[in-house]
Amino acid sequence: VTAQVTLEDGTEVGDTLVVTDKDGNELLNRPVTQDDLDNGVSVEVPVEPGDPDVSVTATVTDPTGNTASDDDQKPVDNVPPAVSVELTGSGEDGTYSQDEIGDDGTVTAEVTLEDGTEVGDTLTVTDQDGNVLDEREITQDDLDNGVTVEVPVEPGDPDVSVTATVTDPTGNTASDDDQKPVDNVPPQVSVELTGSGEDGTYSQDEIGDDGTVTAQVTLEDGTEVGDTLTVTDQDGNVLDEREITQDDLDNGVTVEVPVEPGDPDVSVTATVTDPTGNTASDDDQKPVDNVPPAVSVELTGSGEDGTYSQDEIGDDGTVTAEVTLEDGTEVGDTLVVTDKDGNELLNRPVTQDDLDNGVTVEVPVEPGDPDVSVTATVTDPTGNTASDDDQKPVDWDVSVNVPNDHDATTPDGNIADQVVFESGLADGSAPNADDIRVESSLTLTALDGLQEDGAVSLTYAYEDGDEATLELSRAEVEALGDTPQSLTTEYGELTLNGYSQADDGTITLDYDYVLTNAPDASVDHLIDSVTVTATDEDGSTDSGDLNIQIVDDAPTAENDANSVT
Structure with a gap:
């Protein structure tokens, strides 16, 4: 600290000035000059850490041995407060992802008040732009448990930082800061179930024999090579999990999604996760009508032997087919009945009477044909179809x-x-x-x-x-x-x-x-x-x-x- 020595009347040029600290160590010993008389003398007095006070003594001696002394003493508080701050929740990689930042756009800073900090000191916490996030008089609870502060992270910021400063009543300060990188630009993904036709409902034919439909995954801006794509069905079963390649980014990814018989709908979810844990998800759902109608057809009147004779065919050259519309067939479905050459014998919407009583159709038999056959097909509005056929031999006279x-x-x-x-x-x-x-x-x-x-x-x-x-x-x-x-x-x-x-x-x-x-x-x-x-x-x-x-x-x-x- 600085001691200011003032040389008063009676002191002259040539007198000797000696300045000592509390331990008698000489801090200054020299003749007085006119400048000293005019302006005084300043001397730096050391203060040892932990000293409760500091003192200084100034003595002037003239050539005849006359002396004059003065001293000064001041108490010392030179044990500064101590503080540390840490940004938490950035995971093992130390980089904040979008999920780790959270929906409120902040991360948590933990402030620890260490030895030297006392109740009544002032804590100030600021973000990287100097904005004050918290300023308070420190309490015993703060000393015991620390202080948590939410630090905002702006979208696109490459990092986040925080500074905690403690100031005691004498002006002693202590500061600490922490900084962490940020990857808060999440990947982007979209998924669409395709092939459901204009009505948007999957029919049995659109589902196909393999029992699956196709999902098209598009990887959008923000998704990069090395991110992870996970595709799941509506039950959470993983259908595809892969590290994304450049080809995936360029062309997308197709995944086959299973449809269980009787399911009223099918859904798929695509999730992309980048190395820092940022995730993006999209899902799609489509209704399913995969319970096909049912139909049976029987050529009747062929007798016990099951072979049509010329008499059983009759003069009109036809035999009768009985069409039965079974469970799954509904009013409004379409019934088509064709002969062996594909000629339509009947094509019309199914009625309630058809469901109740069936449909009879006359099937022509060409002279000389060795057999006669008929096919009945029912198609519902979503395109599900069911067919049945019957064939009987013909014995001409x-x-x-x-x-x-x-x-x-x-x-x-x-x-x-x-x-x-x-x-x-x-x-x-x-x-x-x-x-x-x-x-x-x-x-x-x-x-x-x-x-x-x-x-x-x-x-x-x-x-x-x-x-x-x-x-x-x-x-x-x-x-x-x-x-x-x-x-x-x-x-x-x-x-x-x-x-x-x-x-x-x-x-x-x-x-x-x-x-x-x-x-x-x-x-x-x-x-x-x-x-x-x-x-x-x-x-x-x-x-x-x-x-x-x-x-x-x-x-x-x-x-x-x-x-x-």
Whole structure:
């Protein structure tokens, strides 16, 4: 401290001035000068730490030995207060994240008042801009428990700092400060569930066979390579967790989100966390209609064998399908019924009556089709669909038709298909080759197709009880135009010599019959009859008789036209 020595009247230039401290240590010893007389002398007096006071003594001695002294003493309080301050809550990395700063935009400073600080001292806490955050007279509680102060952090500030200062009544001060870096620019993320169509509701088809929908995660400004992306479903299950790459920033991330059957909605949450702990989250939710309608369809009326016969198909060429609309199908859903070729037989909204009683649809059967099938599909407004189909085989009838080309009938009423005259034989009364020969045709209907072996057979019974048979394969029938086949009867020869098939499946077989032997002279008319049998792929058969009337020189004619089937 400074001691000010004033040299008063009686002191002269050349006198000796000695200044000592409390321990007698000389602080100054020199002759007095005119300047000393004019302005006095200042001397620095040391104060030892802990000294309760400080004192100084000034003595002037003239050349004759006269002396004069004076001293001064002052008490000393030179034990300053002590304080420390620490910014807390910055985690292991020592950097404040957005979460650590919190919603109020502040962090906490802990002020500790150490030895030397006393009740009544003044505590002042300021932020980095010098703004006073707290100023108070220190209490015993402050000494015992310290003081907490909230320090504001401005968005974008790279760091935060705080200064705590304690001042005692004598002006002794102590200060401490702390500073921590700040990363309070959080990452940004958005997530969207895609593929739910215009109505925004996921249907069963939109969910797909794998039971998932797609979430598109977009990583926005503030998100950086090395941040962590976590994607969870509505139950908190982690679907994806990864360190973000540059490709993720450029192109986003797609994640498949599972949808449980019956769930009314699906949701996803994407969270990005940076290395300092700043987080950003986004979620999306979409309703789900993944309970599809239900439908069944059955072709009815095929009998116990489950195969439609020609009679069961009926004259209108259709069979009946019964559609049952089951649980899950609702009024307003759409019912579409199609045949085997995809032709729509019905397309309309489902009604309550349909739900209660079902729907019947007539399904066409094309002649010759080996089977008939029908498909019923129900679609709800969100696009969920359900389908069912049924198929039944068809067994078409086989028919043999032998048309007659004339109106001649035998006297006993037997119907003849063609007529020859024994008079035309070489030894007859009027030989004529045209009279003993007829050329005509018969037709077969076998919409299932002729059987490969034993497709057509000709059977003839001789008068003595013997039987002649000509059996033809399908290939032989189709080759009749090039390779005729013949059967010899009691009185003539029947030859099949032509084959053709019309667009409707009708098969025409050409034949000719030549009379070779005359009947007994006592008989004036006779029927030479050959049975024609056709067999189709399903084993169905039909037969018809080809009747050739043989007449003598005077036949009787009656008007009787007919065909045998």
